[in-house]
Amino acid sequence: MQVGLHPVTPDSFQGVRHAGSLSRAIQTGKVVTLFLGYDLGNSIGPRKEDLMISLFSSLLQGVFLSVGLSGPVDPLDDAVVTPIPDLKIEAVPDSLPQFQQQFSQYTAVFGVHVLATRGVPTEKVRHVAAVLAEYLDNDEDGVADDPRVVEAMAGRQMGMVLFASEREMERLDRSGIDQLGYHHLQGQFAEETKPPGEFDATIEEVLHLVTTGYGEAYPRIFGPRPGTELGECLDRARGGRFGSVPRRYPEKAWFHYDDRSCDYPCMAVEYLYWALTSLLEAQADPERARQISHEWELSSGELVRERDPWITALLEDPKYHWATRLPDGRYGPAQGKTKKPQQDEGESLR
Template sequence: MTHIALLAVLIACLVTGCTGMLQGSGAPATSSAPSSESASQGPDLTINQVTEPELAQFFTKRVEVFGLDILATSDTPDAKISHAAAVVAQYLDNDQDGQADDPAVTTSLEEQRATLLMAPDQEALELLDPFGSSALEGRLLQDLYAEETAPTGGRFDASLEEIHHLILNGGWSRVYPKQLGQQSGSEIATYMNIARGGYFEETPQEYPVGAWFSYDDETCTYDCMLTEYTYWVHTSLLGAQATSRRCEEILREWKLCFPDEVVETDDAATIFQNPKNLLPDRLPDGNYQGSNPN
């Protein structure tokens, strides 16, 4: 799960529920937006230095991937940044041919100035407090911490979730608003209401018997619930949750761990199985093969 409780206090901007999604306020900052990658060469996942003085006060490392900007602190390990960049690339170029699967999504990410913020852990980002400056204004933000990225000991890789949230809110939901719009009335919202056992504007004290999506964070608004639900459906179809250990970890929130369970139980699966929707059908593993070798 992402970490927003204290961030909400630190920054006067829109917080999209409990997903950690933040929208910078005011006019866009002077830093340049990520540029599109060359279709023939693929994205260059090299970690570069942040050159904009205002941003460089807080973040010194940057990778730009298919319209999405990754900004990291100086003490964020390069290996964690590179892993996150590869996960972004695999979500957006799922067949790894060096070209974004849906150019409209990358354009949307650029327009939203979608930005992944990385630090060693939540405390490090909070102590840094970049949100009091104008450096992040006009950006759609998502936090991801090194300690939860490609962790050891069999722990779940949180980059799969946090990056999915950012691409969903900055890209997929805007390109496919009828299917994936993160508000009441979209197809995914209709399916979520069924999965929760009814329409709940606010988190209920107790979910109906038979609900298979039962997130109980009272700070999570309806659109936040949609972001979480979309993540669970999509990544469960991709096999991200398909182990007994993982099923036990997420049982309180999500009960359909395996792809066949999702297909048999939740009609939201049809959104992701429809070939007209250019959405990932393979789970990222951090080993992207479509990069520009130069």
């Protein structure tokens, strides 16, 4: 075991990242003063990790006192170390050579990629990145609301890919990119991104990607498959469990998506989009409600809470940190603050 103590400043990081080794930020008051890093290999789990931290807490307090510092030591104050998203659009970095031929614009939001072709207006690329940042950091304090979700997304190389046309998208070497481990890329077209006077598809497409992240972070809760809590909610909303689109949905169903190319996982992701955005009042306009009624009946938060209390309970449970405000593309984080780590998924199960 290697232990090292290094002085840091409040701007050195916004939290902690787990990537095979553990790093912890220790706070005294509001000032980050010390950084503890140690590597115990891949065998250590979250519970052992916390035990090891507790064993070092008294040592750390002694170190604080020895260098003239005092204050409470809470060794479990942590978050994911990622820079506050600045939404600067730059060239595709050399670390992503497989994307450099087709894409020319790039930014990252908490480690999640946003790529765009040359024909996509820069302001639209920035808008997509801002909406992604708002979904992941809904209180806009510069720290991802749920580090577990961000780690799942960044660790699995998830990202948004923006195209100026459908022809551009068809030229993407999907099989080659998939072989390189990029299994979760959500496509979007420039024309559907913040179009004047029309519904902004960014709200939907970015949320689909975030939902995939939640499914990876909490597979038994938000996994898009039968038997998970999300799956059980989907089955209620569709009036039964259907492996494919039924010829006709039961009368009691309030979600009746009829795209036959959409399988069960696809249906789960679409359903969560409708539920969350309706809770956030994105679909409440009467004309919008009329337009979507063939697919989704619960166009307001009041209707969702009344007819679908099950998905409401999941999406409004504070331990999962789903957005409580609809993203508007204006992300303006304050100074980042550390947050408590999330519970293990098993502890959250009823």
